[in-house]
Amino acid sequence: MTGGxxxxxxxxxxxxxxxxxxxxxxxxxxxxLLAFRHGNQLAFDRQLDELFERHVEREVTTLLxxxxxxxxRKAYAPEVGxxxxxxxxxxxxxDTSAVAVxxxxxxxxxxxxxxxxxDVALVRGLVAATPDTTYLLGGLLQAxxxxxxxxxEGEAEEITAELRRRHCSRIPEARHS
Numbered sequence: 001m002t003g004g005x006x007x008x009x010x011x012x013x014x015x016x017x018x019x020x021x022x023x024x025x026x027x028x029x030x031x032x033l034l035a036f037r038h039g040n041q042l043a044f045d046r047q048l049d050e051l052f053e054r055h056v057e058r059e060v061t062t063l064l065x066x067x068x069x070x071x072x073r074k075a076y077a078p079e080v081g082x083x084x085x086x087x088x089x090x091x092x093x094x095d096t097s098a099v100a101v102x103x104x105x106x107x108x109x110x111x112x113x114x115x116x117x118x119d120v121a122l123v124r125g126l127v128a129a130t131p132d133t134t135y136l137l138g139g140l141l142q143a144x145x146x147x148x149x150x151x152x153e154g155e156a157e158e159i160t161a162e163l164r165r166r167h168c169s170r171i172p173e174a175r176h177s
Contacts, residue, residue: 025056029063040134106130108139 028051035044051060068088072081107126114122130136148156 025059038133106135112143
């Protein structure tokens with residue numbers, strides 16, 4: 001609806017969600033989109049299951065469409081936007097049950113070498129160039145687990161003590177039974 005001086009006004013409809021609920025729904029949709037973007041199948045499935053348990057399929061679909069439309073609106077001129085959306089619709093896969101992931105793109109060996117050499121630029125470049133950070137972090141965790149047994153006696157304890165000092169009391173002490 002357009003007001004007096006070209007100002008766009010919105011009219012709240014009786015069945016619209018309250019602003020707080022809209023913001024919460026946007027946050028849930030954003031979580032879903034991030035999981036999809038980073039190829040985190042577990043997080044994507046868990047978030048989708050939670051949303052469907054709440055029976056908010058229409059809300060999620062509306063928000064995802066809104067986010068896509070906003071992205072196209074901000075990135076393209078108005079006369080090009082509709083063509084972009086049509087191409088996106090034509091290219092959409094018929095089976096969207098799985099999030100595409102590229103485990104091979106995560107070059108953990110080069111990342112570990114770059115960290116060892118203190119090459120900050122290379123570390124940043126590798127992380128930025130990896131479409132799926134889930135696999136990159138998982139591989140890094142696996143590398144650390146492989147290295148831990150090779151540390152000299154007492155070194156692992158020194159490292160964990162230093163981590164506890166840096167992160168205050170956020171990391172609980174290990175309990176011995």
